[in-house]
Amino acid sequence: MSLELRLAWRNVWRNPRRTGLTVAATVFAVFLVVFFVALAAGLHEKMIEDSVRLHSGHVMVSGEGWLENQTLEQYLHLDPSFEAAIAATPGVRGMAPRVIGFGLLSKDTATQGVALFGVDPEREGSVSTLPDRVQRGRFVSKDVPFGIVLGERLSQTLGADLGDTVLVYSVAYSLEMAYELFTVVGIVKVPEPALDRALAVISLPDAQEFFVYGDRVTEVALLAEDADAAPKLARTIAAELPRISSSPAEVHTWEEMMPELQQLIFLDDAGMYIMLVILVVVVAFGILNTILMSVLERTRELGVVLALGLRPRAVFRLIYLESMLLALCGLLIGLALAIPAVLYFEAHPVVLSGSASAGMELFGIEPVMTWKLKPWNPVGSAITVFAVAAIAALYPALKASRGRPVDALRSL
């Protein structure tokens, strides 16, 4: 075996220039694959994280039927035992109870339909970035009753600024008319234009009073360790719910709440993988070409060893080993270059500027390129490269081992 390995190694480097070029092509391909898969992983993780931290959280517990109906009819009782049980669930990094209702906001003659977010001022920041997005003024607080924070675009359509009084108007859970004057205490800027046009944030106690909602909330948003941990956390909580919630409840992950995000990522991944497959196929032909050339050059030599009694299977193994060694060289050098590069960029995200950044901001994405090296990335690359080398070597190896010694000796 070790003899075969030594032989193969020598054969590979018989033509250093040709082998070097093929190795270089493999290195290039491995580098690109690892680099771009890491970039996609980083960008997608950031997209998910940004979206999740906009408001939904990784996991959302809500009244049964909330996702389809989104009315006050679907609620949870936020009693202390329920809160404690959720907070004590392993993997819960933050929780934000909310009352979300729909209403009208009116100032002078302007009226606008809004999504009223009743949030717990202390706990909202543990899940969403809403409190950090305040551009001017302050976020809602329990100390200032009937304060309201408006999305920037909403404040512009209404012509409402800090200190102005706006009328909030809706139908309460008790089916009476709900109306209350609120004072604008802050303006938030939310990257999602549709939400920015309709977002009005008030404090949870004010929302419960306004909607005559008692201790109810429509949802409790949770932050998991990361996006990948969401399904497991959702399952854990779903199993606990019948025991801890006094009203029918349901659990959803970010994937269920934002299917369009999931689809966008899938499409993006699909596009990238098609490019990478093309790249890998080119590399496969490079390896095929190199090995086939070296086999054809050695027709006579291979004929001699076959004539001397070397078994065809051993010849096959030899050629195969050469191909694998070639791939291994490319893979090792490629990974040695790509992994440090990716790790560097993982620590130093690239902030875009100019027209590219404007385009990304339009879609509500922060114009930052981030990388993330997940373990399956180099492992997957290695498996791919070896698989490709194995397939590419099949034809030359078969050709070499099936040759008849007599024909081989006669040629050249």
Next chain:
Amino acid sequence: MRASSAAIVVLLMLLADAAQGGNLEPSPPGLDARAIAEKVEEIFRGNSSYMHATMTVVSPRLPTPRRVEFRAWDDRPQKRSFIRILAPPKDAGMAFLKIHPNLWNFIPRVERTIRIPPSMMLQSWMGSDFTNDDLVRESSQLDDYDHLLLGVDPDPDTSESERAYVIEYRPHEDAPVVWGKIVSWVDAERYAPLRQDFYDENGTKLRQIRFSEIREVQGRPYPHRWSLVPLDKEGHETLIEIEEIRFDEKFDEDIFSKRNLTRRD
């Protein structure tokens, strides 16, 4: 394959129609569905009307039904109306003014008038199962629909009538209508409305209004009790009981003014 699925669809439609009009008798010849619809519209709207009524909202959310008392002035030809809430005390003095195509709501407790935008038209009116759209209904059950006489129901499920015409209202393509169709039962003798079933575009029945306590008012058989049951919300019902109704009165112009909104009686 396609032909067979089309056949199944046709079959299902026939079955659905049969289920709906299963016990209908064919209508007598020479009857015009639109003429019947006109009579119903005339009973409801007249030229102008003044009404004093109580609305009762029943819901599983409420320990006791919620009662809202109001007066309403409706000026049909000029497409305007005015409603003043009298009770409950919390909402007393609240007023709604509709002057086509706008709807305003005055709230005395905060001394504000708010214009209700078109996007809120399908929201609940005063917490009831009626919508703002029902209140200001721009669409006309006469002009925005085609009328089709389905037949005669020999046993309408009400003590008010022995025989009823069943009419289907199909909205015109471009009509500002939220319903897919309306099926209406009309007393064959007095042409009084008995019942209306409202369907969405997919043919799902969404709500039913039953009219009862039909009493003669100025020559019209007018239902004094309307019961609306939304079929998608279990345990909900909204009842309107009309205490007084008068037709064809000459109204003071001042009633339909924004100033009247803020007046306190």
